[in-house]
Amino acid sequence: MIIRLAQHSGYCFGVKRAIGLALDAAQDGKTIYTLGPIIHNPQIVKSLESKGIVAVEDISGVRDSVVVIRSHGITRQELETLQSNGNTIIDATCPYVKRTHEIVSNLVAESYPIMILGDEQHPEIIAMLSYGNDDTTVVTKDLEIGERRWQKLGLLSQTTQNEENLKQLVQKLLTNTSELRVFNTICCATNERQDATKELAKCSDLMIVIGGKNSSNTKMLAKLCSCVTTCVHVETADEIHEYMFCGKSKIGLTAGASTPDYMIISVFNKIKEIYGEMSSASKMEDIPLFKEESC
Amino acid sequence: MIIRLAQHSGYCFGVKRAIGLALDAAQDGKTIYTLGPIIHNPQIVKSLESKGIVAVEDISGVRDSVVVIRSHGITRQELETLQSNGNTIIDATCPYVKRTHEIVSNLVAESYPIMILGDEQHPEIIAMLSYGNDDTTVVTKDLEIGERRWQKLGLLSQTTQNEENLKQLVQKLLTNTSELRVFNTICCATNERQDATKELAKCSDLMIVIGGKNSSNTKMLAKLCSCVTTCVHVETADEIHEYMFCGKSKIGLTAGASTPDYMIISVFNKIKEIYGEMSSASKMEDIPLFKEESC
Numbered sequence: 001m002i003i004r005l006a007q008h009s010g011y012c013f014g015v016k017r018a019i020g021l022a023l024d025a026a027q028d029g030k031t032i033y034t035l036g037p038i039i040h041n042p043q044i045v046k047s048l049e050s051k052g053i054v055a056v057e058d059i060s061g062v063r064d065s066v067v068v069i070r071s072h073g074i075t076r077q078e079l080e081t082l083q084s085n086g087n088t089i090i091d092a093t094c095p096y097v098k099r100t101h102e103i104v105s106n107l108v109a110e111s112y113p114i115m116i117l118g119d120e121q122h123p124e125i126i127a128m129l130s131y132g133n134d135d136t137t138v139v140t141k142d143l144e145i146g147e148r149r150w151q152k153l154g155l156l157s158q159t160t161q162n163e164e165n166l167k168q169l170v171q172k173l174l175t176n177t178s179e180l181r182v183f184n185t186i187c188c189a190t191n192e193r194q195d196a197t198k199e200l201a202k203c204s205d206l207m208i209v210i211g212g213k214n215s216s217n218t219k220m221l222a223k224l225c226s227c228v229t230t231c232v233h234v235e236t237a238d239e240i241h242e243y244m245f246c247g248k249s250k251i252g253l254t255a256g257a258s259t260p261d262y263m264i265i266s267v268f269n270k271i272k273e274i275y276g277e278m279s280s281a282s283k284m285e286d287i288p289l290f291k292e293e294s295c
Numbered sequence: 296m297i298i299r300l301a302q303h304s305g306y307c308f309g310v311k312r313a314i315g316l317a318l319d320a321a322q323d324g325k326t327i328y329t330l331g332p333i334i335h336n337p338q339i340v341k342s343l344e345s346k347g348i349v350a351v352e353d354i355s356g357v358r359d360s361v362v363v364i365r366s367h368g369i370t371r372q373e374l375e376t377l378q379s380n381g382n383t384i385i386d387a388t389c390p391y392v393k394r395t396h397e398i399v400s401n402l403v404a405e406s407y408p409i410m411i412l413g414d415e416q417h418p419e420i421i422a423m424l425s426y427g428n429d430d431t432t433v434v435t436k437d438l439e440i441g442e443r444r445w446q447k448l449g450l451l452s453q454t455t456q457n458e459e460n461l462k463q464l465v466q467k468l469l470t471n472t473s474e475l476r477v478f479n480t481i482c483c484a485t486n487e488r489q490d491a492t493k494e495l496a497k498c499s500d501l502m503i504v505i506g507g508k509n510s511s512n513t514k515m516l517a518k519l520c521s522c523v524t525t526c527v528h529v530e531t532a533d534e535i536h537e538y539m540f541c542g543k544s545k546i547g548l549t550a551g552a553s554t555p556d557y558m559i560i561s562v563f564n565k566i567k568e569i570y571g572e573m574s575s576a577s578k579m580e581d582i583p584l585f586k587e588e589s590c
Contacts, residue, residue, distance in 0.1 A: 167469055171462050174479055181476045184469055 001275055003251045003268060004204070006196040010264055012189035012257035014094030015039050018071040019048070021092040025066055026052045035059045035078060036123060038070045038092065039258040040215035043236060062087060071258075072123040073097045075130035096159045096187040097124055103183050104131040107154035112181065115139055117169055118158030122216055125158055143169050145176070152179040159187040160217035160257070162194060162224070189257055190217055197221045197254040201228040204252030206244065209233045210267050211256030218256025225254070236263060237270035245274060296570055298546045298563060299499070301491040305559055307484035307552035309389030310334050313366040314343070316387040320361055321347045330354045330373060331418055333365045333387065334553040335510035338531060357382060366553075367418040368392045370425035391454045391482040392419055398478050399426040402449035407476065410434055412464055413453030417511055420453055438464050440471070447474040454482040455512035455552070457489060457519070484552055485512055492516045492549040496523040499547030501539065504528045505562050506551030513551025520549070531558065532565035540569060 018038055026032050032053045037045040045055055056062060059078060063085045073093040074082075082089060091098075107114050113135040118125045120138040129136060139145060143165065155173065157166050163186050173180050201207050207225040211218030213235055225231035229252075232244060245251070251271060255264050313333055321327050327348045332340040340350055351357060354373060358380040368388040369377075377384055386393075402409050408430040413420040415433040424431060434440060438460065448468065452461050458481050468475050496502050502520040506513030508530055520526035524547075527539055540546070546566060550559050 163470065167466050170465055170469060174462055174465060174477065175458065177477075177479060179476065179478050181474065182469065182472075183474050184472060 001245075001249050001251060003253065003271060004200060005264065005268075006193070006200045006252065006254035008189070008192040008196040009253070009255040010257070010259050010261055012187070012193075014071050014096060014187070014189070015258050018068070018092035018094065019044070021090055022048060022053050022068045023051065025068060025090050030066060032090075033059070033062050033065055033067045034070050035067070035074050036070060036072075037214075038068060039212075040072075040218075041212040041235075041256075041258040041260070042214070043263065044258070044260060060085075066090065068092050070123070071097065073101065073127035074123070075127050077130060094159070094187075096185065097127070100124075100128050100156055100159065100183075100185050101131045103154075103156055103185065104128055104136070107181075108133045112152055112154040113137075113150055114154045114156075115145075115173075116156055116158070117143075117161055117166055119216060122158060124160075124216075128156075128158075139169060141165060143172060145169070145172055148176065150177040150180075152181070153177045154181045154183070156183040156185045158216065159185055160190050160220060161186050162220055163191060190220075193217065193221060193254070193257065194224055197252075198224055198228065200252040200254060201225045201231075204229055204250045206248040206250070207231040207252045207254065208240070208244075208267060208271075209254055209256070210264055211235065211259040215256045215258050218259065221254055221256060225252075234267065237266040240267060240270040240274065242274045245271070296540070296544050296546060298548060298566060299495060300559065300563075301488070301495045301547065301549035303484070303487040303491040304548070304550040305552070305554050305556055307482070307488075309366050309391060309482070309484070310553050313363070313387035313389065314339070316385055317343065317348050317363045318346065320363060320385050325361060327385075328354070328357050328360055328362045329365050330362070330369050330377075331365060331367075332509075333363060334507075335367075335513075335551075336507040336530075336553040336555070337509070338558065339553070339555060355380075361385065363387050365418070366392070368396065368422035369418070370422050372425060389454070389482075391480065392422070395419075395423050395451055395454065395478075395480050396426045398449070398451055398480065399423055399431070402476075403428045407447055407449040408432075408445055409449045409451075410440075410468075411451055411453070412438075412456055412461055414511060417453060419455075419511075423451075423453075434464060436460060438467060440464070440467055443471065445472040445475075447476070448472045449476045449478070451478040451480045453511065454480055455485045455515060456481050457515055458486060485515075488512065488516060488549070488552060489519055492547075493519055493523065495547040495549060496520045496526075499524055499545045501543040501545070502526045502547045502549065503535070503539075503562060503566075504549055504551070505559055506530065506554040510551045510553050513554065516549055516551060520547075529562065532561040535562060535565040535569070537569045540566070 022038055034055050037055050065087050067082050067087045068090045069092055071094045114132050116138050207229055209222040222231055222233040329350045332350050360382050362377050362382045363385045364387055366389045409427050411433050502524055504517040517526055517528040
């Protein structure tokens with residue numbers, strides 16, 4: 001058996017930054033609030049709670065407190081409420097997400113109809129929409145755009161979308177628009193993780209995707225893997241079972257942008273443990289720890 | 296044998312308009328000048344000469360005359376020369392081409408690098424470039440863009456390009472640009488002629504493309520047909536010969552945007568003449584004149 005980790009995986013810049021800012025703010029022992037989870041990883045959110053960083057679902061009652069804006073951002077209206085209620089704001093919105101708010105605002109100022117590729121239920125998209133105009137629409141993964149024609153149209157994407165989806169949408173729109181202004185807002189960490197995962201999946205007979213079940217970018221990694229080989233999506237090592245490895249010899253690991261290193265390591269250790277039960281102990285020494293090989 | 300004409304073929308709006316404007320201007324018997332051919336059809340250009348409409352290759356000596364700007368447009372510098380030499384200008388630039396000059400000028404004003412998809416030797420592109428800035432490049436049909444990355448980029452196309460080429464170029468550029476502002480400047484007449492020609496080619500065993508050998512849009516029709524079936528590109532009926540029809544029973548005719556109806560008719564008559572020699576005269580009656588059928 002060989003276990004390999006995708007060349008790019010785990011915490012991205014925006015997630016590291018958000019957690020760092022929250023931990024810094026929590027140092028004086030006061031309770032700190034976030035609207036919804038600071039990142040889409042339930043285990044990390046729970047661990048942060050023990051350090052006084054508490055996720056709330058409604059910020060209307062949060063007053064005169066320290067509030068960290070999560071990596072996915074919040075709506076313009078929510079920000080205004082927080083500010084008017086005397087809170088100290090620490091903005092941990094991922095800078096790549098922040099850029100999408102600026103783009104949408106500029107498109108509104110220039111009177112462009114706006115189309116956003118993404119999941120309309122995702123907080124990132126809900127926040128983005130709050131900066132839009134009356135003619136701002138969300139196109140989901142079915143890429144359904146109907147028969148409408150546009151004289152001009154601004155297009156951008158959820159930062160964790162798959163670039164292939166964006167390309168396909170642009171192909172469709174080119175025939176229906178005189179001017180199509182495309183902002184490729186898919187962040188480089190997303191692209192890198194997706195590309196590295198696809199490469200590893202091609203030479204693996206089992207891919208294990210580690211990360212929050214509520215994480216868009218992790219779910220996208222699982223989807224990409226499923227198109228290539230057998231894939232399981234787990235949040236923790238507890239979800240790893242012996243039956244998964246029956247007949248499998250090349251195991252690939254990858255992890256979403258909100259998955260910390262220790263979770264990847266714990267999954268790896270769990271596989272080693274199972275492998276020890278499945279074969280001779282001497283062979284265990286041969287398992288390369290996070291060996292990165294080109295396919 | 297069946298002869299069918301593509302549903303959309305021959306003179307487009309811009310060409311009809313240019314010839315109409317030139318003929319109107321020539322009514323009082325004075326010599327009228329155009330810089331280069333008014334349209335890319337040598338036979339029509341020759342015929343217009345007999346009406347006093349003369350194509351010149353250098354306008355520096357043209358003074359105090361009536362000058363018709365051809366459908367493909369001229370450079371900004373040439374226009375300034377004509378104006379400063381006391382000429383009366385009749386602007387027969389196709390409005391779709393004129394729009395590209397405005398787009399390029401606006402992109403320059405907003406400091407965008409500019410990319411144009413087209414043939415850099417074509418007068419339309421030469422004119423377009425004259426409105427550009429130092430960072431205006433032409434990408435030809437090989438779609439070679441190199442490794443460069445752009446923060447922002449304006450993209451437009453020669454009006455007679457194939458939309459598939461534009462789509463492929465956009466696919467490539469999406470990965471290399473943060474903002475890609477695409478203006479689909481391919482004119483609807485071009486699209487209609489290309490689509491109708493491809494449809495007819497699919498159910499023909501010989502396609503005859505009629506139009507100037509120097510006409511970009513006619514050459515594009517010939518290229519599209521050649522990918523589907525046997526194709527010949529002719530300017531006049533004189534180029535139609537009996538050997539072309541050996542073993543062929545479904546003949547498709549199409550014509551570029553600068554090809555007048557009488558040329559299409561003369562080609563059709565020449566085929567009928569050959570067909571008469573090849574089979575019984577009675578069958579000739581069965582040939583549907585410009586029958587339009589769905590495949």
